Amino acid sequence: MRVVITGGAGFIGSHLCDRFLADGHTVVALDNLATGSIRNIEHLAGHERFRFIKQDVTEFLYIDGPVDAVLHFASPASPIGYLELPIQTLKVGALGTHKALGLARAKGARFLMASTSEVYGDPLVHPQPESYWGNVNPVGPRSVYDEAKRFAEAMTMAYHREHGLQTRIVRIFNTYGPRMALDDGRVVPNFIGQALRGDPITVFGDGQQTRSFCYVSDLVEGLVRLLNSNETYPVNLGNPAEITMLEYAEVIKRLTNSSSPIVLVQPQANRTTDDPQRRRPDLTRARDILGWEPTVSLEEGMSQTIEYFKQQLART
Ligand code: UDP
Secondary structure, three states: OEEEEEOOOOHHHHHHHHHHHHOOOEEEEEEOOOOOOHHHOHHHOOOOOEEEEEOOOOOOOOOOOOOOEEEEOOOOOOHHHHHHOHHHHHHHHHHHHHHHHHHHHHHOOEEEEEEEHHHHEOOOOOOEOOOOOOEOOOOOOOHHHHHHHHHHHHHHHHHHHHHOOOEEEEEEOOEEOOOOOOOOOOHHHHHHHHHHHOOOEEEEOOOOOEEEOEEHHHHHHHHHHHHHOOOOOOEEEOOOOEEEHHHHHHHHHHHOOOOOOEEEEOOOHHHHOOOOOOOOEOOHHHHHHHOOOOOOOHHHHHHHHHHHHHHHHHHO
């Protein structure tokens, strides 16, 4: 296959590049480097089946030659990222998805859209099945991401219905691993960075809010299976092991042997406005349709991620 990956220099996008190359495919990665980083793909420079194009995917996409699949992963994805880039986030979800769909249609390619557990907002149903329509504040600070992704899902379904495009939608729950940006403000790099530096580990609010963390290699396996499946409707991918942020801080403190204190802080209001209180994927569809289940434990995945951040800190 010849595969186009938008957001190919991003955290998940770059792992997808690695996976498709390892499976013998040819990869064209597009990224405007707004939140992605060349460092994530520098090891692929000179690879004969890899090409990187610095491109803003909200503009017309021209790719020479045949394309078999378009994987649309371009978007700021951390709350800090989309709070700093609200209009770009809306544009890449709306215009970028339209351009990526247009490319897939022109090439007769299969299309996979990276959606998110944020489409469920601050969920009133727990755990979240794909049939849940969500609880999103359309005008809150997180709405630029949540509504962009909801629009992108609607656009993807419209291309499927109107043009018969083969489309896939994945709703990705909190995923972590090497190549997350140390400064992206998400809880995983924040806590690990703080613990390694000996700074206070900043738990927002009362720390009772939960997340369920999935290691990136598990996610990538699920993505490949979804692309190869025949499922048009959204499929959740994530790890169902749910943990409070206070418990998570303790796990990181232990795994890093850190003497950092764990502190409860009240951050800027827009960081915690509409912060989902509980989040855990219902994986029934992923299991039934893809035969997929995450296999990497929190301790194992976090240990790998801690090693990566140690190297990054030594490099900077
Ligand atoms: N969080 C925290 N301390 C931090 C950063 C985040 O307690 O230094 C909390 C945040 O309020 C949220 C959870 O960790 O409840 C996950 O936040 P993240 O930014 O990783 O992404 P989200 O899952 O909200 O998209």
